[in-house]
Amino acid sequence: MSDAPGNIHEFSVSELAGALKRTVEDAFGHVRVRGELGRVVIAKSGHVYFDVKDEKAVIASVAWKGTAARFRFRPEEGLEVVIEGRLSTYPGRSQYQLIVDTMEPAGAGALMALLEERKKTLAAEGLFDPARKKALPFLPQTIGVITSPTGAVIRDILHRLQDRFPRHVILWPVLVQGEKAAEQIATAIRGFNALPEGGRVTRPDVLIVARGGGSIEDLWSFNEEVVVRAAADSDIPLISAVGHETDTTLIDFASDRRAPTPTGAAEIAVPVRAELKGDVEALAARLVSGLSRHIERRRTELKGAARALPRPAALLDLKRQRFDMVADRLDPALQNNAAEKRARLLVLQAGLKPSALKRDVAQKRERLADRGARLSPAVQRVLKQERQTLEGWMARLASLSHEAVLRRGFVLVRDDAGKLVRSGAALASGDTVELEFSDTRRNAVVDGDPSAVPPPSRPAAAKPKPKPKPRGKPPAEGQGTLF
Numbered sequence: 001m002s003d004a005p006g007n008i009h010e011f012s013v014s015e016l017a018g019a020l021k022r023t024v025e026d027a028f029g030h031v032r033v034r035g036e037l038g039r040v041v042i043a044k045s046g047h048v049y050f051d052v053k054d055e056k057a058v059i060a061s062v063a064w065k066g067t068a069a070r071f072r073f074r075p076e077e078g079l080e081v082v083i084e085g086r087l088s089t090y091p092g093r094s095q096y097q098l099i100v101d102t103m104e105p106a107g108a109g110a111l112m113a114l115l116e117e118r119k120k121t122l123a124a125e126g127l128f129d130p131a132r133k134k135a136l137p138f139l140p141q142t143i144g145v146i147t148s149p150t151g152a153v154i155r156d157i158l159h160r161l162q163d164r165f166p167r168h169v170i171l172w173p174v175l176v177q178g179e180k181a182a183e184q185i186a187t188a189i190r191g192f193n194a195l196p197e198g199g200r201v202t203r204p205d206v207l208i209v210a211r212g213g214g215s216i217e218d219l220w221s222f223n224e225e226v227v228v229r230a231a232a233d234s235d236i237p238l239i240s241a242v243g244h245e246t247d248t249t250l251i252d253f254a255s256d257r258r259a260p261t262p263t264g265a266a267e268i269a270v271p272v273r274a275e276l277k278g279d280v281e282a283l284a285a286r287l288v289s290g291l292s293r294h295i296e297r298r299r300t301e302l303k304g305a306a307r308a309l310p311r312p313a314a315l316l317d318l319k320r321q322r323f324d325m326v327a328d329r330l331d332p333a334l335q336n337n338a339a340e341k342r343a344r345l346l347v348l349q350a351g352l353k354p355s356a357l358k359r360d361v362a363q364k365r366e367r368l369a370d371r372g373a374r375l376s377p378a379v380q381r382v383l384k385q386e387r388q389t390l391e392g393w394m395a396r397l398a399s400l401s402h403e404a405v406l407r408r409g410f411v412l413v414r415d416d417a418g419k420l421v422r423s424g425a426a427l428a429s430g431d432t433v434e435l436e437f438s439d440t441r442r443n444a445v446v447d448g449d450p451s452a453v454p455p456p457s458r459p460a461a462a463k464p465k466p467k468p469k470p471r472g473k474p475p476a477e478g479q480g481t482l483f
Contacts, residue, residue: 017091024096028087033059033098034106037079042068050075052083052098061085061098070179071103072220079114080106111216115223119250122225127232128253134237136257136268137205142168143269144204144236146188149173153210153262160266165273170204175221176211182224185209189230189238206269207234209251210241210262222249231255241265406438 011019035052042048046065051058061083063071075081085100105111122128143161147153149171161167172191174184195203209231211222221227222242231238231254240251245260252258259265398404406412413421414434421427431446 021089021091024087024089030086033083037075037077037081040075040077048075059098060095061100063100067100072179073105076114082106122228127228133256136237139271140167140205140269142170142202142204144170144172144192144207145210146172146174146185146207147210148176151212153212156263157208157210157266160263161270164267165270167270177218177221181221182227185221186226186230189234193235204236207236207238208241208265208269209238210265211243213244213247219243219247219249222251227251228254239265239268403438412436
């Protein structure tokens with residue numbers, strides 16, 4: 001016999017969901033699960049949502065931001081992992097989920113598979129291309145070292161540099177293992193590259209990223225993508241020295257040079273001072289020896305060439321003999337030249353007698369008078385022709401002058417400023433003007449408005465009008481009235 005419906009406790013949806021949540025959390029407060037990652041989503045908030053699955057089931061999982069920051073590797077789909085956490089429910093979707101506290105790769109095999117997959121991805125981007133690798137400086141002045149400040153690695157590097165060739169070393173201390181190591185290593189590489197040339201902190205000429213040996217888990221920070229990209233982007237040549245000679249990390253492929261050990265990195269960074277000094281001394285000795293041999297060879301060649309040359313005394317003897325011969329001929333030549341000049345002087349002296357000069361002057365005067373007599377008529381004719389031409393031009397010029405026009409009965413009118421008046425409209429009643437006739441000049445005053453008087457017509461038989469009587473006072477002497 002079943003209970004009556006009224007005896008069954010009635011839950012609200014939220015109460016039932018809460019009861020289920022408490023039940024699941026109490027029963028599975030701490031679990032350890034092994035499975036394969038699927039559908040990994042990293043939210044903008046930093047939380048990581050993913051699935052853990054095997055061939056028969058799937059469990060939704062979430063790692064909150066703080067937990068995800070402690071992961072030593074980046075969760076990727078297909079990676080086999082071991083997770084510790086607790087089960088809970090998400091009432092909003094009526095599903096249970098695994099809240100992750102820790103997550104580790106399931107053994108070295110899983111890490112190696114992840115490493116190979118990441119290596120292929122980064123190599124496809126060209127980060128390991130040999131053409132990107134930079135040459136190391138032969139003798140750097142400053143070396144930047146990125147490693148732990150407390151381990152034996154930095155002591156080994158400094159000791160090896162002191163033995164080979166002491167250099168200025170700048171240490172950037174970082175963690176080389178753990179969840180924050182990869183970010184610190186990448187920051188150190190970028191920090192050294194950001195140092196300016198000639199700044200307060202010397203910019204290194206070469207970088208060494210170093211760590212001692214360990215398991216693949218211990219070295220995993222140097223396989224992280226952020227470290228590999230920082231090493232590939234470094235403008236400063238970079239030597240990777242991570243682990244032992246048999247250990248290989250992804251930074252080794254992105255670096256410009258891989259060293260088998262941190263001590264080996266110091267050996268690659270600088271030459272041996274004693275060996276370099278010996279090489280320089282050997283080269284100096286070879287240079288001195290070569291110069292000595294060269295000078296001796298040139299001395300021998302000079303001696304051989306000197307034997308083929310005549311003696312200096314023999315060369316001078318020939319020149320001396322020629323000088324003596326020329327000197328012997330010099331005195332007679334001077335005497336002959338002087339006698340020749342004397343004879344010519346006597347001839348000229350004979351031609352400079354007064355009688356001869358008078359005859360020469362008379363001849364030239366007669367010749368000049370004859371030419372002057374022939375030249376005078378011609379000059380007179382030319383002057384007469386030019387005078388006639390000039391008189392003709394002067395007559396034409398006089399006929400075109402304004403004086404000739406005035407003689408024909410015209411008058412020039414100037415205003416009180418002395419400028420010609422070309423139009424009657426330019427004058428006003430009462431203006432004083434100057435009238436220039438052919439024989440004299442008179443002043444006049446304008447009476448009436450000239451612009452109001454129409455121009456006179458010329459009828460065939462116009463009778464002269466009687467001269468109007470002047471109005472007002474008579475003009476003063478030298479002035480007239482213009483009507």
